[in-house]
Amino acid sequence: MDHFEVRFSGSGGQGLILSAKFLSAALVSDGYTVAQSQSYEPVSRGGLSRSDLVVSKGQAAFPLSQGLSFLLILDGAAAQASNDLLNRNSLVLVDSEQVPIPPTGDFNLVNLPFTKTARDLGNKRVANIVALSALVARSGMCSKETLETVVRTKTPPKFASLNIEAFTAGWHLV
Amino acid sequence: MANLINLQGNQACAMGAIAAGCRFYAGYPITPSSEIAETMARELPKVGGVFIQMEDEIASMGAVVGASMGGAKAMTATSGPGFSLKQENLGYACASEIPCVIINVMRGGPSTGMPTRPAQGDIMQARWGTHGDHPIIVLTPASVAECYTETIRAFELTERLRVPVIVLVDEVIGHLVETVDLEALAPKETIERRFATGPADGFEPYAVTDDMVPPFPRPGDGYRSHTTGLTHLPSGFPTQNPEKASAALLRTTDKLDLHADLIEACEIIECDNADIIIATIGISARAAQQAVTDLRAKGIKAGLFRPKTLWPFPEKRLKEVAKNAKIILVPEMNQGQLILEIERLMARHMPVIGLNKINGEAITPAEITAKVSEVLA
Structure with a gap:
């Protein structure tokens, strides 16, 4: 893949921007050039939140999303927000618990229990890492080892083992 | 690596x-x-x-x-x-x-x-x-x-x-x-401020020099200095003498003309044979850069003029670059500001058309290509 676009969407406080940063670091170490942007509302938690990666070989002229190859939806607030950017080649992963009404259309939609998996690990806040891992496992956009190294080295020591458990659980969801 | x-x-x-x-x-x-x-x-x-x-x-x-x-x-x-x-x-x-x-x-x-x-x-x-x-x-x-x-x-x-x-x-x-x-x-070397050197006696903090940039008296170096927002003489003290006030004010603005080569910077992409030049800044220029590629792929001769130094506006460069163009398009995320300067410079030679967006979202390459197709139709 020479050019692809990824969006992490949900509500503020879900760790979407962190997931995007992890994936971005992994892709750069695999030789890609990445532009990461985000949009959020002026509130601490809640509100529509998203982070996008435009991934290319060499700097992309326009660094914002124009057509999503991969979309992750972790909250119902974001369910329909990206419809204009989807096409028949898009892969859309939605949280089966937090997104009661997923988007419909001519694209590949997969429901997965990110939040439930995180809760079973003891902390539903790692749903972002479960989802990130599942997205990479499903898409093959970078290697398991590359992403795992990033998650391990960029997570504060206090949460490292929990994030690695979330990473492993997410990888086996797909 | x-x-x-x-x-x-x-x-x-x-x-x-x-x-x-x-x-x-x-x-x-x-x-x-x-x-x-x-x-x-x-x-x-x-x-x-x-x-x-x-x-x-x-x-x-x-x-x-x-x-x-x-x-x-x-x-x-x-x-x-x-x-x-x-x-x-x-x-x-x-x-x-x-x-x-x-x-x-x-x-x-x-x-x-x-x-x-x-x-x-x-x-x-x-x-x-x-x-x-x-x-x-x-x-x-x-x-x-x-x-x-x-x-x-x-x-x-x-x-x-x-x-x-x-x-x-x-x-x-x-x-x-x-x-x-x-x-x-990273910079290999940096350009530094010129501090005052030489005799402190008779020093004038706003003396008129060849480069119109008076050397700066560093506190502690022994130079007597006076700084004020009032219009001032080379001595630093205020004046309302019409001739002297005018000269003092003109030096601070003429200074920019004298150093225009140092100040001016633009990015110019595919403008040589362009029929339509897209002039813009920041994220709108990134959209325009892709739009130029997309338009060229469709056989439309588009180019990008991006002032990296916005003010003083690089007017000579725009006039040179756009002299054979037919239209200038100015996409900007406001109700029309950059276009005022470009109209001032170019409107008597060719149509200058705006593309404006104020809804809190960036202008996209697709919006620019659509506008270009519309104005060329």
Whole structure:
């Protein structure tokens, strides 16, 4: 893949921007050039939140999303927000618990229990890492080892083992 | 092996400032510029610099001017409402020729507006925000790498020319994270302020020199100096003598004409045989850059003119570049500001058409190509 676009969407406080940063670091170490942007509302938690990666070989002229190859939806607030950017080649992963009404259309939609998996690990806040891992496992956009190294080295020591458990659980969801 | 990292535009501004030798930052955090203050707070102490969070933007700008009068390379960063508050002390720095850098990361406006949303609504305020005829330089980066290099250039210009420099960033570029190699971009040498040397006797802090940039008297070096926002003589003391006042004011603006080659910078893409030239800045220029590629692929001869130095506007370059064009399109995230300058220069030669968006979202390449198809139809 020479050019692809990824969006992490949900509500503020879900760790979407962190997931995007992890994936971005992994892709750069695999030789890609990445532009990461985000949009959020002026509130601490809640509100529509998203982070996008435009991934290319060499700097992309326009660094914002124009057509999503991969979309992750972790909250119902974001369910329909990206419809204009989807096409028949898009892969859309939605949280089966937090997104009661997923988007419909001519694209590949997969429901997965990110939040439930995180809760079973003891902390539903790692749903972002479960989802990130599942997205990479499903898409093959970078290697398991590359992403795992990033998650391990960029997570504060206090949460490292929990994030690695979330990473492993997410990888086996797909 | 390139040392590639993912860096945010705002962080790149801060890192560029430090690389340029900035050692004083005073500010009051405001979205979407806060990461500049955050990065300076963390990084400046490591290089022996000083970070102060002041009580508001007025005091921040005062502190920056004061630090620079003490000889330090000094900077602040802000957005919309804060930029408005800084204007009075900015005017003082313009009038008394005190080097300083102000980064304004533009948000949706007016007033508190849309703090987390992008706009390009401060194009005219950056030029004319403080009152009266005054010299100012405004630079407009369009990538994370340029946030770094243009902040460095801002310090070089302000220190060399004793003119305040504004780095005008839009929220998209300020919050954008891109893959960059800072080592490759780092300055090999920096341009420094010229401090006064020679006899202290008879020293005039605003003496007329060949380069129109008076050497700066560093406090403690023994030069008698007087600094005021009142229109002043070469001695630094106020005057209302019509001839002398006029000469003093003209020197500060003529200085920019004299050093135009140092100041001017643009990016010009595919303009040689272009029928339509897209003139714009910041994130809108990134959209235009892709639009040019897409339009050329369809056989439409489009080109991009992007002023990296927005003010003084590179008017000679635009006139040269656009002399054979048929139309100029000006996409901007406001109701029409940059277009006023381009109309002033070009409207008698060709149609100048705007593409405006003020809903808190960036202009897309598709919107530009659609507009081009519409105006060529």
